[in-house]
Amino acid sequence: MLNEAPSIPCSVCVIIPMFNAAGSIRQTLDSLNDQTRRPDHVIVIDDGSSDEGPKIVERYLAAFPLTLLRQANEGPASARNNGMFTAKETFIAFLDADDQWHPQKLEKQLALYDELTRKGHKVGLIDCYQMSEFPDGSQQLEDRCKTGNHFEDFIHENVINGTSGVVVVREVVTALGGFDQTLRYAEDRLLWTRIAEHWEIHTVPQILIRRGVNGGNITSQPQKYYPHKLKFIDIYLAHYGARLSKQQRIHFVLANHADFLGTFSRRGDHAQVIQVFQRMLEHSWQTLFFFKGKPTLRFLYALTKTLRKAS
Known part of the structure; x- marks a missing residue:
């Protein structure tokens, strides 16, 4: 039916x-x-x-x-x-x-x-x-x-x-x-x-x-939803990873992390930007050039802000 x-x-x-x-x-x-x-x-x-x-x-x-x-x-x-x-x-x-x-x-x-x-x-x-x-x-x-x-x-x-x-x-x-x-x-x-x-x-x-759009969405609560995004990546790849090429898998993982990296960056949450970028880099060196290098630029900006604050 x-x-x-x-x-x-x-x-x-x-x-x-x-x-x-x-x-x-x-x-x-x-x-x-x-x-x-x-x-x-x-x-x-x-x-x-x-x-x-x-x-x-x-x-x-x-x-x-x-x-x-x-x-x-x-x-x-x-x-x-x-x-x-x-x-x-x-x-x-x-x-x-x-x-x-x-x-x-x-x-x-x-x-x-x-x-x-x-x-x-x-x-x-x-x-x-x-x-x-x-x-x-x-x-x-x-x-x-x-x-x-x-x-x-x-x-x-x-x-x-x-x-x-x-x-x-x-x-x-x-x-x-x-x-x-x-x-x-x-x-x-x-x-x-x-x-x-x-x-x-x-x-x-x-x-x-x-x-x-209210206070319950990703823009206002990225820390709440990011762990669920990580779980989503694992579940999605468990379903479809075997059907994807190596490059498609890399792009899928990096793109999903980059969504939240951008949100954390816009909120000025520099510690989270650094953490997400490091997670991306552990997955693939292509992180450095991903999305025309925007995640890397956001990481460097967050790192600079963090170091200045520490000093």
Whole structure:
């Protein structure tokens, strides 16, 4: 059955992991009420919140069936899996508790899925463009456009524009076991790669997501998430390392470390920059020239600052 495309119309369940999101969950649910094609079911998974978020969900007047599940704080992978394996609908759409959808988001994605499957495409995932909005008012557009087979692309980077833009066939993700719950960072990239290994990935080339960037992301808490990135590297290579060339493995490891080295550098955390660079250099001498030498320049700057402070 996994090789057979569901026929439209189909049912959609929206999965929302929530942790202390009292300030945003109402707006997130409002964006679902405003959909031109409303979801058939919405499941909010309270991941051990200590604020009023669960009460807001319980009192919310939804134009769709709304279920609140509760669990101890186990991270977004566990929360999404909890909702995903509870759902019975044909499609799963993910939405974070501080993000909002454009009113036509579901309508446009399901229409693209219908068009592609009628043409014989084996589609496992559809996303869309995303606009991230930061507390200082700045914005960042995520507009990677996918049109089919993209497994190789995930070796270099996560080419999904944002988890809140993803619609997947439920039987595809449940057959893969969902998200790796041992990870609290990059678990999405691992699952998207596993989907891309067997199914096509496509994009609606329009901004249909507004992502609210808050204090819980990598930019503000890199020390919290870096150990999970190290674990992700090991798990990813355990899955796919044998399929990569030596050079691809080197690039994969260095690129993943470099993400955090850059974040630590921008925050002025010089000790962490030095530590990450040394870890990269232990893996390969190519670190010296990687990304046109930017990690090396950041390391030298951090080293100079550290030595001056010590003297």
